[in-house]
Amino acid sequence: MPKKSKKQRKRNELNFTGGDMYVQGEISGLMRLQDKFFNKDTAFTIEERQLLGIHGLLPPVVRNIEDQVELCLMQFLDIDDDLSKYTYMIRLGAHNERLFYKLLATHGDKCLPFVYTPTVGLACLNAAYVFQFPVVLFITIEDKGHIYDVLKNWPQADVRAICVTDGGRILGFGDMGAHGYPIPKGKVTLYTALGGVRPHYCLPICLDVGCNKSQVREDPLYMGLKRKRPPRTEYDEFVDEFMEAVVSRYGPNCLVQFEDIGNADAFRLLTKYRYKYATFNDDIQGAGVVALAALTSAMSISNTKLEDQRVLFQGAGEAGLGIANLLFVALKGEGLDDNEARSRIWLRDSKGLVAYNRPQGHLTEYKLTFARKRAHIQKLEDCIREFKPTVLIGVSAQSGAFSREVLELMALYNKRPIIFAMSNPPSKCECSAESAFRHTRGKCLFATGSPSPALEYAGEMYHVTQVNSLYGFPGIVMGAIACCISHLTPAIFLVASHTISSLCTDDDYRQCSLLPPLNKLTSCAFEIACNVVEYAYKSNLARRKPEPTDIRAFVKHQMYDLNYEPAIKTWLQEYEK
Ligand SMILES: O=C([O-])CC(=O)C(=O)O
Numbered sequence: 001m002p003k004k005s006k007k008q009r010k011r012n013e014l015n016f017t018g019g020d021m022y023v024q025g026e027i028s029g030l031m032r033l034q035d036k037f038f039n040k041d042t043a044f045t046i047e048e049r050q051l052l053g054i055h056g057l058l059p060p061v062v063r064n065i066e067d068q069v070e071l072c073l074m075q076f077l078d079i080d081d082d083l084s085k086y087t088y089m090i091r092l093g094a095h096n097e098r099l100f101y102k103l104l105a106t107h108g109d110k111c112l113p114f115v116y117t118p119t120v121g122l123a124c125l126n127a128a129y130v131f132q133f134p135v136v137l138f139i140t141i142e143d144k145g146h147i148y149d150v151l152k153n154w155p156q157a158d159v160r161a162i163c164v165t166d167g168g169r170i171l172g173f174g175d176m177g178a179h180g181y182p183i184p185k186g187k188v189t190l191y192t193a194l195g196g197v198r199p200h201y202c203l204p205i206c207l208d209v210g211c212n213k214s215q216v217r218e219d220p221l222y223m224g225l226k227r228k229r230p231p232r233t234e235y236d237e238f239v240d241e242f243m244e245a246v247v248s249r250y251g252p253n254c255l256v257q258f259e260d261i262g263n264a265d266a267f268r269l270l271t272k273y274r275y276k277y278a279t280f281n282d283d284i285q286g287a288g289v290v291a292l293a294a295l296t297s298a299m300s301i302s303n304t305k306l307e308d309q310r311v312l313f314q315g316a317g318e319a320g321l322g323i324a325n326l327l328f329v330a331l332k333g334e335g336l337d338d339n340e341a342r343s344r345i346w347l348r349d350s351k352g353l354v355a356y357n358r359p360q361g362h363l364t365e366y367k368l369t370f371a372r373k374r375a376h377i378q379k380l381e382d383c384i385r386e387f388k389p390t391v392l393i394g395v396s397a398q399s400g401a402f403s404r405e406v407l408e409l410m411a412l413y414n415k416r417p418i419i420f421a422m423s424n425p426p427s428k429c430e431c432s433a434e435s436a437f438r439h440t441r442g443k444c445l446f447a448t449g450s451p452s453p454a455l456e457y458a459g460e461m462y463h464v465t466q467v468n469s470l471y472g473f474p475g476i477v478m479g480a481i482a483c484c485i486s487h488l489t490p491a492i493f494l495v496a497s498h499t500i501s502s503l504c505t506d507d508d509y510r511q512c513s514l515l516p517p518l519n520k521l522t523s524c525a526f527e528i529a530c531n532v533v534e535y536a537y538k539s540n541l542a543r544r545k546p547e548p549t550d551i552r553a554f555v556k557h558q559m560y561d562l563n564y565e566p567a568i569k570t571w572l573q574e575y576e577k
Pocket residue numbers: 117170171172260282283423424449468469
């Protein structure tokens with residue numbers, strides 16, 4: 001028998017003396033198997049299993065993470081219904097976090113729609129049914145005065161990015177109260193899956209202040225507080241306390257993304273907090289980033305300039321005003337003055353054209369900025385006849401708002417009408433890709449909010465662009481937390497938007513694809529993060545010092561590693577010295 005080396009003898013001794021005593025002071029083997037951060041399932045090597053005392057608790061096979069991913073994909077694809085696919089992903093994430101993110105990174109095209117739009121909408125509609133784990137932190141208005149203590153119950157202490165909703169305007173569904181909790185969960189999943197933000201830095205929060213829809217509240221399965229939303233002063237005090245508690249608990253560099261907050265509250269909070277905290281509103285500013293990027297590509301294809309556009313919005317809520325505002329900034333950047341820039345933008349809400357002297361409908365200060373000085377027009381078709389827009393953007397959550405007549409009019413006035421039907425989920429979308437192509441006879445440059453398959457029209461294949469904030473926010477968050485940004489200025493969103501459109505190629509344009517393909521989402525997020533960091537240092541917004549000399553390496557270094565770490569590396573190396 002060959003003689004065993006000293007090292008091998010030592011290992012052998014260890015292998016048969018049980019594991020726990022060798023990991024004293026550390027997390028036990030069994031806990032590693034049950035803890036999503038440490039778990040590797042069958043990827044624990046035999047040596048690790050023996051040293052950790054979990055030998056025998058797993059089948060003998062040892063797989064690498066790539067093989068595990070393929071196995072998970074097979075299981076996932078075998079599931080028939082969308083909601084079960086969603087719960088499969090949530091369970092996997094709660095059981096083995098790295099495998100979950102590796103699966104998303106490897107097969108994002110197949111899996112992302114089941115952790116994010118559109119399936120996340122279905123999850124909200126079935127929120128009680130799909131709730132299984134403490135995946136988000138719930139803070140209720142009854143916790144007022146003690147929000148800091150609730151934050152302390154979240155198991156991770158080094159939180160750097162929060163996504164928070166109050167369920168006030170969930171996608172196109174309106175007020176869903178606490179049943180909006182899957183939304184921030186879906187968003188922070190993309191921080192990691194696309195932006196590379198380490199998962200333990202991310203915290204999804206649902207602020208439960210009640211729900212004004214009795215139909216939601218009175219559902220026997222409703223999990224939130226069974227009360228109406230509070231008056232504005234009480235609400236504002238609550239959210240103020242929340243922001244202060246975040247800073248006390250996680251420091252001033254912790255970024256807060258507001259998501260799917262009710263319209264009126266969203267604008268007020270953004271105005272109040274945007275220069276005070278590192279915060280942004282994805283539905284307002286994030287929508288602007290991606291819509292402007294898609295518009296930039298559409299202009300490259302149609303060989304037109306920004307100042308040549310007349311943009312009509314169907315919907316003047318968060319996305320509509322967010323896009324209009326960023327467009328306004330971009331137009332001014334092209335040398336237009338305020339009035340010239342505003343003249344390119346018309347908004348139409350549920351009461352018709354946003355005009356000063358319209359007979360009904362109070363105009364908020366945010367809409368007033370874009371109000372027209374002209375006779376009121378009620379119908380969308382008449383707005384089109386009057387304004388002859390080159391671009392029509394749907395952000396109204398009104399299914400069918402882009403009727404055949406609307407689409408035909410756009411094709412009548414434009415060689416290449418630019419049409420974005422952005423509302424989510426598809427049941428709330430202004431028109432389908434199919435009707436946009438049919439009623440413009442294939443002339444339109446089209447994008448929509450949810451993922452859609454390629455489409456055949458008159459013998460030609462057209463790619464259907466998904467114009468969704470997922471192109472922007474993961475990279476913005478990664479960049480902002482990497483350099484500890486103090487606050488996010490409008491220029492940051494322009495930087496992000498330009499980064500996205502700069503990644504489109506002539507090949508994309510040939511397929512009428514207005515944004516980079518979905519398989520480039522991670523590189524898109526990385527480029528945005530680097531450009532945000534660079535801009536933040538240049539503009540004195542970055543608190544982290546010293547300024548890095550190599551920004552790409554600086555960002556890369558902070559990203560989540562999708563491969564397992566050896567469970568006992570440090571300890572074994574110590575022992576074998
Ligand atoms: O979540 C999405 O897909 C886009 C979004 O923010 C919204 O529609 O509110």
